[in-house]
Structures are given as structure tokens and as C-alpha cells.
Amino acid sequence: MPFIPHTETDVAEMLRTIGVPSIDALFDEIPAALRTRALDGIPEAMSEMEVARLMQERADQDGRPLNFIGAGAYEHHIPAAVWAIVTRGEFYSAYTPYQAEASQGTLQLLYEYQTMMASLTGMQVSNASLYDGASALAEACLMAVRAHRRSKSARILVPATVNPTYLKVARTIAEGQNLKFDILPYEQREGTTQRSSLEAYAGQDITAVVIQQPNFFGLLEDVDAITDWAHANNALVIAVVNPLSLAILKPPGEWGTKGVDIVVGDGQPLGVPLSSGGPYFGFMTTRMEHVRQMPGRIIGRTVDLDGKPGFTLTLQAREQHIRRSKATSNICTNQGLLVTAATIYMSLLGAEGLEQVAAACQQQTNKLVDALTKLRGVKLAFDGPRFHEAVLQLDRNVGEVLEQLARAGIVGGFDLSQQYPELGQALLVCATETRTDGDIERYAKTLAEVMQ
């Protein structure tokens, strides 16, 4: 019996102790009419060897194409040590550290993580993670409504250069509580948020303004000006950032004269594999004055009965298991294991390593853009300063080009034509430090063949 240790003798002794004739008798409180008969739709059991064979076949079917997509998930080198430690049973098979004394490993790691994320984003406090970057933005918007007591509008301004899927998720999660999202257009030449569009909102009751840096097109927004405009107009500022980029970009805590109020993003670039979309983790940092409005677990350092320092879950009065319908969020389980990976990753890389990786990503993306825009029928849509993504415009159907590239073993980028039809046949490309000059050459050569 898979994973069930009972011998026949065990079962007999246990039934005798309970005082029932059979295991089936233990279900005697369930109305007979409800009892399931057979599960015909479930296949027969496979051995580990058989299922390993099946999974390898499925994996082989997908292969390992050369990837040039970012769009919110990025392929980076992950040191072997990261997942070797993450998958230790003591991290992998523990749960939320409710019993602090028996969970000091996880708790101390989370405290170290909170320290790293606060410092990386230039903020004072961090929670212990949310599900992913998109749902973290939704939570940040809900938090802004709670934190901004003088604003009654629950209106959030979101630039069109914020990841469009993040906005969709924010709508799904936050519109039930009557939040309203207004979209700010971008400059058609520069690809960054149109500053003049903000003026239409001057003097109105705006709860928060969202800024994504780098934006969805990979471009750098004028974060200082937007932050200062928002604060001058009594709105909070929510930053959506790529944590790796913060090794080289000004942290949100220093944007404008006051810094932003809430920072969120997806932690995936920090040691988490692409893995077809998850599990990743969302992070959130804020100012100390808003800590009681923050959703999710928070770890604090305290002392034990002997005065010895230790770590524990704290500020639990915000949470669903205490506050129930008045909690800051319904979140319970978060993404602890992925945070474990990120903490080890950041420890191995350090600030210098992250800077170097970020610089390498930018360098390889610039090389990619140079190589591809040399081809006839390919041009760069926006030429401003960028991090590690760029928008290219093609003179033919992007979807068809991507399919042909896929047949040649290249995942060539993200098709923007559905979400940004005004850009025409546009493609968002990305090269991280994992793409070599040879990889870029191969892409350029293959694209030239496809575009002929």
C-alpha cells in the first residue's frame, strides 16, 4: 500500500482497541447513500519507477528550447547549493512556524529575509511573503485603501506600462471591495508613463498611484517625478519592482523626496526556477507606520524565558486566524519554501554578485537588441534607458514568427499584439546572464531565416 505502513497485525490490534469489527465501520456516521462506489476515472497505481519513466517522457516531449522571454519571469543561473538546501526535509516538510521553539530555523531565516528585502527596497519592514507578484499588487492596493484613512475614493491610478496581467489579477481580487482602477496612458515615442495624463487627476481624491520600474516594456520610468506628484496630491505610492534590478536601480524607498509607501514584486528572479509559472513568491515591504495594515505573516525577534534571543510570528492580531472577518487579508499559507531559496540565493550572491548579474542581463539584452535590429523588418520600438527587456516591432505576424522559431528550438519572446494592439506586430524580448553571445547569434541567424 503506497505510503501506508500498517501490517495486517497492526490493523487487527488497532480495530480491537477501538472496538469495531472493520475499518469500514469507522465510517458509520456517513449516510450510506453518500458512500462512493468506484473511482473509475482514476487509473491504477504506478510504481515510482513507472511514474518516473512517464514524467521523463513528458519532459522530453517539451525539451529545452532556448528562451528569450521575460515578461515577468526570468531565467537566471541558480547556484546548486540553493535547492540542495531548500529541499532538505527540515525546510521542505515543515509547516508554518506556529510552534516557535520547534521552528527557529525557518523563523530566523525569515527574519534574515525580511532584513534583506527591506534593505534591497530601501524600506523599513517586510512581510514573510505573499503568493506572487500579481496578487501582491492586489494586496498592496487593498492595503493602501486601509492605510490612507483620509482618502475615501478607493481609486488607484495604474500606468498602462504596468504588467497587464498584474492589473487583471488586481481587478479580480480587489474589485469585490469596490476598488477602482484608472489607466494612465504611455508616451507613444518613449514608452514610459505620460506625465501630463496625471494632471487630469490633480486635486482629486486618489488613494494610490502604482509605478512599475522597470516598466513592462523594460524601460526606466521617471520614478522621482511620479512619486512626488502623487505625494503632492495626497496619494500613496505603490512601487512594483524587479528585485534583481534593485542591485543597480534606485530603491523605491529613495524615489522622490519622501520615497514610496508600499513596495511589491515577484521574487522569482532571486533563485526560483521558471518552472512553467510557479511556485514563485510575492514580496511586500513598507514603512513602519503602515506595518499594522500589512497582510501576511511577519516575524519578530524577541527573547525567551532565560532572556535568550529568539524568533516568533508577531502582529498576529492582523491575521485571519485571530481577527476572522476583520483581518487585513484571508492569506494563511504563503510561499515559505521559495523565500528560503531567495534568502540563500541573496546570501551567495551578495550585493556585488547581484550587481554583476544585473549588469550582465542588461549587457546581453543590449547585444540582443543590436543583433536583431540589424535584420531587415525588425526595429526597436522605444530607445530610452532599459534594464533587460526591449520591445521590437516586426513587419510580419509575430504569432507566426514565434511558432516558426519554436520549431527551430527558440522561444523568441512575448507577443504584445493582443495586449498592446497599438504597437502593431510587437515582441517583448529578454536576455539574462544565462544567454551567451553564441545564443544571441543563433537567435539572430534563425530569425533572419524565418523573416526571409
Next chain:
Amino acid sequence: MSSRALIFDHSRAGRTAKVQHPQGLAAQVPEHLRRKRRPMLPEVSELQAVRHYTKLSQLNFSIDTHFYPLGSCTMKYNPRACNQLAMLPEFLVRHPLAPESTGQGFMACLYELQEMLKEVTGMKGVSLTPMAGAQGEFAGVAMIRAYHRARGDLARTQIIVPDAAHGTNPATATMCGCTVVEIPSLPDGDIDLEALKQAVGPQTAGIMLTNPSTLGVFERRIHEVAKIVHDAGGLLYYDGANLNAILGKVRPGDMGFDVIHMNLHKTFSTPHGGGGPGSGAVGVSDRLLPFMPIPIVGKEGDRYRWLDERDLPQTIGRLSAFMGNAGVLLRAYVYMRMLGRAGMQRVAEFATLNANYLFARLRQAGFEAAYPGRRASHEFIITLKRQARELGVNAMDFAKRLLDYGFHAPTTYFPLLVPECLLIEPTETEAKEDLDAFVDALVAIQREAEQDAAKVKGAPYTLPVRRLDDVRAAKQLDLTYQPAAAASAGS
């Protein structure tokens, strides 16, 4: 006493794991957008990081190292094969937005997982995208709201929740813009049907139920509950936290539920990871099919494709940037294939056998059952109110002393309506001798409590720390490390 070193204590300026990153590059960033001061990240060697985090891991209790009978959390063995096969390199490097043609193997696994979950729950459709139980709950209540709205039934904004419910249930209702009405449980643990009849009406959106409930007993009159709520125009939500108790024995769809969430990290044995990732797949009845969260894997001929807004125009929408916790879904898939049809039915049988055995032994040893007249499901509650009153030793003291005996504590003080309670869930993967050892430990602690209450109240003694000052943690907030010199250093 001195504290255990933080990773930052090992930092020395200029030290990194050099083999892990390029060197000598300079990023091109305009002056006003550039970072001026480095973040405070550790500066350590690879060995220092490996040793530090390996040592931290050794401070944890986990399923792999300890019996972990945390009620309502289903801490069963997480087979290693599930992890290894979900982490095959091809799955790990696959970008979520890569063309469907490069993901047919991955999508086949997800499609078959959807089909198996439909079969085992009796629901008509499954969406795998919610990233945890609480997000599955959110999806469920959002679908209930969308259903009423689509019918123009706009007044239905009230969610009924039994008093024994998980905190996530009322919190979810609030997140969905609903109000919450609590109804009481009867002394035998079943729902008070009279109170339910009083509570329902034209304002009722639905009821959220866990069955077996968090009281560790099966709601026997579930058909009547379903009828009362359905007759009033409401829908039934099944909180799958306790699905392990009935897997293969009863299907929520057959009980009359319209929507359910499953915790794949409980019932289908994906790792709890020190607090996630979870995975909260949802299943629905016919009438909620159009509202399911996207993306969903569809199959046309022998080809798999993502179903999105174009296929389900009435969807409640997206809950994550991509496909939920995809790698967790692969782990659940591998687990279900190894269990197979018969194995899945054995889950509830042996989880229930273990719980009832432990329950019987503890009662024989003199511990008081919260619901003595009832059969235990996959978990059960004992109350230590007598020990608290007579000996001054409460449930928390027992829980902390259990740690000294090498057992993770059961869930304490939940559900809230049973005083001084321990909610105990052994799961099917524990052997009889481990259950016996757990009983022996509780009996020994009971004896200690009678002879030397202070000893139990001072526990634990053998862990890295003794009992922590939670009040101080919340009052003197210390949420990040602040090196004494950092304020003036500035690098």
C-alpha cells in the same frame, strides 16, 4: 545569553561566492535612476552560506524528522519522487509564456490532474490556478457572487459560516465584499439546523462548510443543510481542508456542494515548505462552470491548450500572473499516479483508522474527548480544561512539553469554541508504534503535571530556545536586523 549568529554576522566586506556571478561589469543607468548605496546583503563564502542554512534547517521539526500531528494541516509524508520528478530540468526551464507547442508534456500532466480531481470530488469542472487554500476559497466565493450577479440576484451578499470554521472562511467572505453571519454548532458537533433556517433568506449568497468539520466529526445531516440553503436560493461551498478524511469514501459533489477547494498540500501531499507553497485547486458543479478562474487546460483532439477569457467570458478572472503554483501541481499529479484508484480510497481509511486508534487510546488513558459520543474522522479533539482547572496546566503547556518528548505539538486553541483543546491529526502515513509512543508521551506529561506542574509549565527545555515572549515581540517590534555600526557606516 548570546544569540545564534545571523548570516550577517559572518559578513566581511568584499566576500562573495565568486563562482556564482560574472565579474568586472558595469551597468548603464542614468545618474538620477542609479542606486547610490549598496543594500545590506550578506558578504559570505559559499561554504559559510551552506553551513549557516544547513544548521538553521536542523533547528526545525518537520515531517521527515518528527511525528507532526498538527490538526487540520494533514502533515503526511511528502514522497521524495514527487519533488524529484517535478524538478526535471525540462520542467524547470520552461517559461510560462512559451508557446503551447513547447509545453504539451507539462500540460498533459495538468489536464490529467484536473480530470482525476473531478473524479475524486464528484465535481464537473476543476481549475488548478489558486495558489493556496485561502485563494481557492476566494475563487469559490467570487464564483458564488458572480453566479448570483449573472442572474440579476444582486441582494445575495451574505455568507453563512459555522462558528467552528477556519478563520480564512470569514476573512474570505469579507475580501469578496460579502458580510458574514455565524451560526452555532450543537453540543454533538453538528450544525444547528434551526439556527440555519433562521439565518437563510433572500440575502443569502451561500454557506461555507468543512465536512468533516474542524470539530473532527462528520456533519451527518449534510443533505438537510444542502436542502435548506438551496431552497433559500443560496449555494454550498465546501472547504476542502479536511478532504483527507473522506477521500475515496464520499464525494463533495454527491453531498450537494456547488463549489469546493482542495488543499493539494494537505490531501495530495505536496510539501508544506515551512509555510507554503500551497495549492488550492477549485472544483465546481454545472452551474458554476462558466465562472471558473483562468487559465484552465483544455484538450482538443490530442492537443492541449490554455483556456482563457475568450473561452470563458464570464470567468471571475485571473488569480496569478501565470498558472498558479505549477510545480506544486506536478507534485500532486505524481502523487496521485502513485496512489492510483485503490490507493486513493485507502487514504481516508487509514487516516481514519489512525485517528480513531489514537483517540481510543487517549480516552482509555483518561483524556477527555470534546465530542465523546461521536466517531472521530481523520482528526479529533481532546480538551484539557480539567487539567487547566485542577492542576493549572493548560493545553499550551502540554503542547510545549510534547516538543521536549520529540513530537511536534497538535493544533492548540483551535477550534475556538472548545476550551483548552488539542486538535490531533495523525494522518495515514504514521505507523502504529509512533502513535503508541505519542500516547506514552502524553501520559507521561499528565503524570508530570500531577506531580510537578511547574516543570510542565516551564517547557520546553531541550529546544534551541525556551518559551518566547510574544508580548514583547509585538510591543517592541524588531522585524529587521540593524547592525549597531550601520547607521554611521554608509558604504
